[in-house]
Amino acid sequence: MINTIFAFINAAIIQSIPLLFGATGxxxxxxxxxxxxxxxxxxxxxxISGIIGGYLYENSTEHPVAALCIIIPLLSSLIxxxxxxxxxxFLTVTLRVNQNVTGLALTTFGIGIGNFFGGSLxxxxxxxxxxxxxxxxxxxxxxxPFADKLGIFGKTFLSFGFLAYLAIIIAIGTSYFLNNTxxxxxxxxxGENPSTADAAGINVTKYxxxxxxxxxxxxxxxxxxxxxxxxxxxxxxxxFGDRGWLAIAIVIFAIWRPTTAIFSSFxxxxxxxxxxxxxxxxxxxxxxxxxxxxxxxxxxxxxxxMRKKRENQPPESLGLSYFREER
Amino acid sequence: MAKPAIELKNITKRFxxxxxxNKNVCLSxxxxxxxxxxxxxxxxxTTLMNIISGIYYPDEGKIFIDGEEVVxxxxxxxxxxxxxxxxxxxxxxxxxxxxxxxxxxxxxxxxFDIKTVTAKVKQISEQYGFDIDPNKKIYEMSVSEKQxxxxxxxxxxxxxxxxxxxxxxxxxxxxxxxxxxxxRRMKEAGKAIIIITHKLHEVLSLSDKVAVLRKGEYIGxxxxxxxxxxxxxxxxxxxxxxxxxxxxxxxxxxDRLAVKNLCCVNAEGVKVLDDISFSARSGEILGxxxxxxxxxxxxxxxxxxxxxxxxxxxxxxxxxxxxxDELRGKTPIQIRELGVRLSFVPEDRLGMGLVGNMxxxxxxxxxxxxxxxTMFLERKKPKDLAERIINDLEVVTPxxxxxVRKLSGGNVQxxxxxxxxxxxxxxxxxxxxxxxxxxxSSYAIYNLLNQQKENGVAVIFVGEDLDVLIELxxxxxxxxxxxxxxxxxxxxxxxxxxxxxxxxxxxxxxxEN
Numbered sequence: 001m002i003n004t005i006f007a008f009i010n011a012a013i014i015q016s017i018p019l020l021f022g023a024t025g026x027x028x029x030x031x032x033x034x035x036x037x038x039x040x041x042x043x044x045x046x047x048i049s050g051i052i053g054g055y056l057y058e059n060s061t062e063h064p065v066a067a068l069c070i071i072i073p074l075l076s077s078l079i080x081x082x083x084x085x086x087x088x089x090f091l092t093v094t095l096r097v098n099q100n101v102t103g104l105a106l107t108t109f110g111i112g113i114g115n116f117f118g119g120s121l122x123x124x125x126x127x128x129x130x131x132x133x134x135x136x137x138x139x140x141x142x143x144x145p146f147a148d149k150l151g152i153f154g155k156t157f158l159s160f161g162f163l164a165y166l167a168i169i170i171a172i173g174t175s176y177f178l179n180n181t182x183x184x185x186x187x188x189x190x191g192e193n194p195s196t197a198d199a200a201g202i203n204v205t206k207y208x209x210x211x212x213x214x215x216x217x218x219x220x221x222x223x224x225x226x227x228x229x230x231x232x233x234x235x236x237x238x239x240f241g242d243r244g245w246l247a248i249a250i251v252i253f254a255i256w257r258p259t260t261a262i263f264s265s266f267x268x269x270x271x272x273x274x275x276x277x278x279x280x281x282x283x284x285x286x287x288x289x290x291x292x293x294x295x296x297x298x299x300x301x302x303x304x305x306m307r308k309k310r311e312n313q314p315p316e317s318l319g320l321s322y323f324r325e326e327r
Numbered sequence: 328m329a330k331p332a333i334e335l336k337n338i339t340k341r342f343x344x345x346x347x348x349n350k351n352v353c354l355s356x357x358x359x360x361x362x363x364x365x366x367x368x369x370x371x372x373t374t375l376m377n378i379i380s381g382i383y384y385p386d387e388g389k390i391f392i393d394g395e396e397v398v399x400x401x402x403x404x405x406x407x408x409x410x411x412x413x414x415x416x417x418x419x420x421x422x423x424x425x426x427x428x429x430x431x432x433x434x435x436x437x438x439f440d441i442k443t444v445t446a447k448v449k450q451i452s453e454q455y456g457f458d459i460d461p462n463k464k465i466y467e468m469s470v471s472e473k474q475x476x477x478x479x480x481x482x483x484x485x486x487x488x489x490x491x492x493x494x495x496x497x498x499x500x501x502x503x504x505x506x507x508x509x510x511r512r513m514k515e516a517g518k519a520i521i522i523i524t525h526k527l528h529e530v531l532s533l534s535d536k537v538a539v540l541r542k543g544e545y546i547g548x549x550x551x552x553x554x555x556x557x558x559x560x561x562x563x564x565x566x567x568x569x570x571x572x573x574x575x576x577x578x579x580x581x582d583r584l585a586v587k588n589l590c591c592v593n594a595e596g597v598k599v600l601d602d603i604s605f606s607a608r609s610g611e612i613l614g615x616x617x618x619x620x621x622x623x624x625x626x627x628x629x630x631x632x633x634x635x636x637x638x639x640x641x642x643x644x645x646x647x648x649x650x651x652d653e654l655r656g657k658t659p660i661q662i663r664e665l666g667v668r669l670s671f672v673p674e675d676r677l678g679m680g681l682v683g684n685m686x687x688x689x690x691x692x693x694x695x696x697x698x699x700x701t702m703f704l705e706r707k708k709p710k711d712l713a714e715r716i717i718n719d720l721e722v723v724t725p726x727x728x729x730x731v732r733k734l735s736g737g738n739v740q741x742x743x744x745x746x747x748x749x750x751x752x753x754x755x756x757x758x759x760x761x762x763x764x765x766x767x768s769s770y771a772i773y774n775l776l777n778q779q780k781e782n783g784v785a786v787i788f789v790g791e792d793l794d795v796l797i798e799l800x801x802x803x804x805x806x807x808x809x810x811x812x813x814x815x816x817x818x819x820x821x822x823x824x825x826x827x828x829x830x831x832x833x834x835x836x837x838x839e840n
């Protein structure tokens with residue numbers, strides 16, 4: 001029993017990492033007033049770009065170097081997700097296209113890219129089978145060397161690859177950045193009231209672009225974690241599932257606070273796999289339990305709109321394009 | 328002699344090819360001096376200030392700071408020359424504290440150290456006598472506190488030239504006195520201050536010099552001590568211009584609408600209408616004159632049932648039944664059914680009453696869709712109506728199926744007014760129906776209103792141009808800050824007299840100086 005609980009906690013943490021990356025990325029993006037619903041797509045692209053980078057490197061050499069096994073997929077993942085975020089920024093900030101439409105289109109597009117390359121990458125190189133990057137996966141999965149020696153504690157809490165720790169560091173860093181730096185203050189001002197920010201001499205366009213790009217890159221790492229660490233370098237079409245949407249739900253659940261997002265991700269990650277750990281569930285009961293994260297999100301939305309505390313509301317200009325007032 | 332802190336020479340700014348917002352404006356303000364910029368609505372005051380603060384770039388003219396010619400292309404440049412602007416609509420982030428708003432956008436040490444900021448804010452507050460808690464959130468503040476934050480914001484940035492855009496418009500008299508005390512202290516500290524206003528008594532009590540603009544043109548600058556209200560009003564409104572608008576004598580007017588002691592309070596709890604009483608008569612055009620935002624909109628909306636009324640009565644004398652109906656408490660639909668119609672042309676013209684993306688027929692149906700007997704739309708009647716309006720009012724449009732937003736301003740307004748007239752109203756309220764129209768379209772609208780008047784309709788006309796009001800209206804109700812300043816006969820009215828009534832402090836009694 002106790003072992004099951006620890007196994008569940010461990011699994012919940014593993015599940016929470018991609019969600020946390022996605023949520024932190026989306027928080028940074030939304031703080032600039034950009035509601036990027038393309039995050040699920042960006043996370044797919046972050047994953048497949050890492051796979052492509054890793055595959056090209058593993059195929060090019062007999063003896064892959066561990067450092068390059070990490071750096072190359074990492075860089076290609078960042079580039080892939082930032083490209084998609086760049087499309088989003090260009091459309092919504094420069095061309096002022098509706099943010100929801102753009103985001104939804106990007107999600108469909110991103111999932112499509114992921115499945116296309118995931119399904120056909122091998123055939124481009126005349127190979128068959130499915131993608132499996134064993135060496136790269138091993139590097140990403142490498143945990144702290146002393147984790148094994150700490151018994152069940154080490155197994156439960158320390159058995160993750162470096163990306164898991166990075167997720168938490170990024171979330172905490174983002175929180176500090178938003179609350180304690182001038183750039184963070186300016187960014188929040190852009191999301192709250194861009195015309196005020198503009199009048200204060202803040203470059204609204206630059207802030208919106210950068211936060212969307214950086215937010216996209218962070219979210220993409222969630223996809224990379226999933227394909228490299230969680231599945232150990234293998235790609236399955238649609239394997240990432242609806243985790244991207246869950247990440248967006250976490251942003252609301254955590255009321256736009258990255259540190260709260262850490263615990264929310266853990267909670268949602270747990271709920272996501274809860275049905276596997278409750279024995280003897282019927283398939284319909286499983287589906288009901290899988291609904292829990294979304295039900296909880298709806299409840300949170302109801303509660304925060306009822307309490308009307310201004311600090312807990314979404315950035316005021318979220319989802320709106322900014323026009324500088326002109327006659 | 329010292330050079331002026333800021334000097335403008337022959338500033339001209341055009342919007343498009345037709346609209347001249349500023350023409351040959353010259354101004355100068357020395358350190359330790361307060362200049363009032365006086366003018367009616369649309370006289371170009373705000374445009375001029377936006378030029379100084381870098382939001383607009385002038386087409387012609389030069390700006391000098393301390394005698395040096397400068398180019399101000401952006402708000403950043405304005406900061407550089409120590410120009411600080413306090414906008415009429417506050418540029419503050421609601422969920423930030425006062426201190427956070429004050430340092431927003433500043434390029435200082437990256438780590439945000441709230442203690443140093445707070446200390447500096449406190450020091451500025453003490454120097455000028457502000458009373459503010461730097462950690463208070465903006466959304467918890469009163470209007471006056473928000474304004475204080477705005478002023479501290481520009482002082483924190485080291486501004487030496489302060490521009491205040493109608494700072495007293497939102498303040499109570501007590502708060503205004505406090506603000507003036509602060510402005511005088513800043514003046515003593517050697518700041519150059521420009522204050523935009525149209526309240527004459529404030530100009531006289533506060534400023535050292537007054538510059539007057541009228542319809543974008545620079546009229547002149549006078550020393551406050553050497554002038555008086557009458558002279559300033561004349562400079563502001565100018566001599567009467569004859570327009571030759573037809574005006575017939577009202578035919579046996581009877582009271583159609585009687586407004587008694589009407590009071591309204593807006594969402595912020597400020598009294599926007601204060602004890603308004605008047606009557607609108609059939610067969611007569613009643614003009615409403617006042618500075619923009621004096622309560623015109625609220626008054627019409629209260630009559631149309633769109634604005635909650637705090638106290639007072641709106642009595643409608645129903646010509647069909649002969650009964651007296653209380654409009655207060657009725658829904659807008661009930662009021663419309665009684666024949667009280669409102670056509671309001673807001674600043675963006677399409678904002679109220681018409682849907683830009685729908686064609687003329689569909690816009691007709693916005694008023695009549697309830698009349699259908701089945702669940703399906705009946706297009707025949709609205710189509711006939713649309714075509715009649717197009718023919719009768721000479722609306723220039725490719726067809727009745729053209730989206731309204733594609734029509735020119737004058738034609739949009741004809742459609743709007745035409746639709747309300749088509750319902751053969753007994754009270755027609757037209758707010759700014761000639762806003763932004765060229766002369767011919769304006770006359771078409773005047774004729775429409777005159778026709779209605781001759782048909783025995785009680786017409787209420789809210790206008791901006793005093794010359795038009797004086798020539799078109801039988802009586803003119805002048806309001807100032809939500810109060811009635813008086814009702815004058817349109818045939819005997821004097822432009823200067825109305826101007827004085829419009830700018831009078833607090834409205835009310837006529838004998839106030």
